[in-house]
Every structure is written in C-alpha cells, then in structure tokens.
Amino acid sequence: YFKDGYDIPFETFLGFDGDKEPDIDLNFAGIYQANAHKYCEVLFGKGKTFKAGTIGTIADKTAYGYVRKYFEEREIDMHRYEIERLSQYLTGVKRSSGQHPGGIMVVPADRDIHEFCPIQYPANDVTSDVITTHFDYHSISGRLLKLDILGHDVPTIIKYLEELTGLSVFDIPLDDPATMKIFTSAEPLGIKDPKYSLNIGSLGIPEFGTKFVRQMLRDTNPQTFSDLVRISGLSHGTDVWVNNAQDLVRNNTVTIKEVIATRDDIMNYLIQMKLEPLTSFKIMENVRKGKGLKEDEIEIMKENFVPDWYINSCQTIQYMFPKAHAVAYVMMSVRIAYFKVHQPLAFYATYFSTKVDDFDAELICKGNEVVRAKMKEIEGIEKPTKKELDLIGILEIVDEMYSRGFGFKKVDLMESDSEQFKIVDGKILPPFLALQGVGATAAISIANARDEHSEFLSIEDFQRVTKVSKTVIEAMKAHGCFDNMPEDNQLSLFSFAQ
Secondary structure, three states: OOOOOOOOOOHHHHOOOOOOOOOEEEEEEHHHHHHHHHHHHHHHOOOOEEEEEEEEEOOHHHHHHHHHHHHHHOOOOOOHHHHHHHHHHHOOOEEEEEEEEEEEEEOOOOOOHHHOOOEEOHHHOOOOOOOEEOOOHHHHEOOEEEEEEEEEHHHHHHHHHHHHHOOOHHHOOOOOHHHHHOOOOOHHHOOOOOOOOOOOOOOOOOOOOOHHHHHHHHHHOOOOHHHHHHHHHHHHOEOOHHHHHHHHHHOOOOOOOOOOOOHHHHHHHHHHOOOOHHHHHHHHHHHHOOOOOOHHHHHHHHHOOOOHHHHHHHHHOOEOOOHHHHHHHHHHHHHHHHHHHHOHHHHHHHHHHHOHHHOOHHHHOOOHHHHHHHHHHHHOOOOOOHHHHHHHHHHHHHHHHHHOOOOEOOOOOOOOOOOOOEEEOOEEEOOHHHOOOOOHHHHHHHHHHHHHHOOOOOHHHHHHHHOOOHHHHHHHHHHOOOOOOOOOOOOOHHHHOO
C-alpha cells in the first residue's frame, strides 16, 4: 500500500463546514515559475487570473525627509515636532505599484474582475504582458481566491539531481535507513578525515542544514519520517520550540512524538482525548493564531484529562505551521538527503550550482586545509558581512565533501560549463561563474566562444573573441585557465627552435 497518510484533517484546509478560504501554496522551480503562472490562465480561462498587485507607499522616515527638505530649501526654520506632525500626512501615500512575486488572483467563472477591483499594468508599464489587480491584494483578501505560485530552490535542485543521475525522485523511498541516519549522525557519509568535527550529516539539506535546526536534531534524535515532519513544524512556528517544546524535551517531560509541532496536532490530539470535533477545531484555530485558550476551553480540556504541560504549551504558542506544508517540505528534503548518501557527487555538484554566485573556486580548489583556515578566519571576525556568512555556509559543505574523500578539478577553459558544476573523472568541475570576478554575462560569453571556436591561439585571441574585461582575464590567469597559452599572437624565432 502507499504510505501517504499523514493524519492531516481536511478541516485545516477548508474549515469545519467547508467554508474556509483555502490557502494554496505551490512551489515551482524558479526558472519554471513564469510558465506555471501562464498555465493558471489555461486552467481557469482567459480574463480569470490576474497577478496580485502591490502598492508601494511612503514610509515614515521618507516622509520626514520630504518635509524637512521642503523647509530647508525655503530656508524656513521649523521645529522637529512640527516636521513630525506634517510628515504623518504623507506617510502611507501611494508611491508606486508593483506585483506580488507569486500571488495569482482567481475570478469566479460567472464574474468579471471589475466587479471586485480595477486592473492595471504594474508600475504603469503599458509594454508589460502582465496585468495586476489595482488594489493591494490585502484589500481584497477574502473576496477573491489567491493562489501562491512561488519560485523555490528545491524543485530546481530536484530537477538537476534527476538529470545528473537518471533517477526519478518518485522512486526514492522515504524510509531508507541510511538516509534517515544522517539526521542524527555523520556515519552514513563515510567520513575519511579524522579531523572532521561535525557529528551530524544534514548540512546542505533544505530545512535541516542551519545551525538552529541541527541543534534541534541533536535535542530530539529523530528516528522516523514523522519525527522530521514534527521538527519542520517546530522550526517554522513562533514560540513553539524555544521556551516551549524544547524545554519539555530537554526535561524529559515528553518526547518529540508527543509535543505540539503543527496546528493539525492539536485537533487530532483533542479529538483523541474525547473532546468534540468542533471544539477541538476551534481550540486549534485560536492557538495557531496566538490567541491562547479561553477559561471554558481550559476547563473542558481538564475534564477530558488533557495534561497541564499541554495546556501551558497551547498558551505559549504565537504561530503554528500547517502540517501539510511541513510534510511537503520534508518529502523533498528526504529525497535530496537520499542523493547525498547514495549519489554524493551529484548532490554536491547540484548544491554548488544553486550557490554558484557565492562560490570562490580559486580559494576552494586549493584544498581542505586552505578551506578550514578561511573558515577559522571568518569565525574570528566580530561582525562578518553577509558575503562572508554566505561563503562560510558553502565552505562547511566543501569541508564535508573533502572529508568524504571527494575533490574538485580546477576550472577548465575547454571543459567547464558557464554556470553549472559538472562531474568529470570522479571529481567536481566548477563553472566559469564560480571564479570571483567572472560575472554571468562573461561566463556565458566564454562558454559560447569556446563551443564555436574549439581553441584559442593566445590570451589576446581569447579576449578578442569573448570580449571579456581585463578583470575576467586576470581571474582566469590566476586560476591557471590559460596554462601553456601565449599572451599574444606574435611568434618568436624561438617558437621554431625545437
């Protein structure tokens, strides 16, 4: 039988009487998102789907600046409090219009969009092929259904992994023992370097790779897929794990299997404790919105032997993640984890392809000792920049990959791709874009020129054909991409000496 039951009551999606506006979020590969948006028009009909509009307004500080500048230009000395008073009239005034990154408003088949709101081109750009609702989508929420058709990294990762391995993600078991074990140990990775320090194998796995979630994994020691779903719910909620479930688990009051992790858990548990389904549903709705419990609800729960720790936990929660969302995330994460264990080179090549903008091939290809030294250097910085924090995230994965016995080839003029990492001779070959100083346009130009010309007579010839900047040339020189290639097309007498 298919193990696809996750105890998700339909009420969390459509309400107790089927009268709740459904919250539909669908994640697509970023490169495919625009196609998914267009397909909505095919599904619902022309003139029935519109991008959700957004309205940019003047912020407090901007309004204050406008008013102050007005008086400064006229050399009028005005008190700060009067400037603040006048700026209040500007705050919130429409400044520009735009579009929600993934929101699609759906009009019923027997209705016209103008019955609900005007429509327009985003930012009044009449050349755009997109039409948006003129009102901010918050203003008409609850009147029209909004679909969130979002661009996401994970479907892109899955697609790359399938292409590299020929394996369909639908053939991957969700209960593979070695895959499950990386969420509690690094053992399935087959670490060969005794200096490697991490004792958990979830680095680079979406939802489970951050320091915060890795600590959750250590605290909870998950053994099953359902445990991972609970951890996903706990990590996305507000005041669900920290100062709540974390303390209950650490104090051995309960295990990960018993804490409140997702909103659906509350309804399922209370019905199990013999509370009326409608009462259980209402309690779940109040708790997930951070409204806590009413006195009569606490009384009913106590009458049905709901423990005090459970009641206190409900009172602490501010926001709860839906279980369906958690299950969807974990299914994808476990599939990616399977590749990490059983198809490691494909996993690392794909991971680095999605992080190519932050990858530093010149540094990383020098070996693991250099990588670890750089990590130590960044960790010693009191206030690292975002670029440094992004780099250290990549270096952690590189350290793990080297420690498993895998390596990199250097960027190769004749073999590297423009943007994608490749697997060549049992090693990972970085693309041109992985060199710091080489941008996307230059990387594509190099790859196209290489494919058309197959060889270059000199560095001068290479620059003439590709039209790349001197910065790009220097970055490639430093990395050794032009080894044995002369600087220019001039032949010296010594060229014929052999």
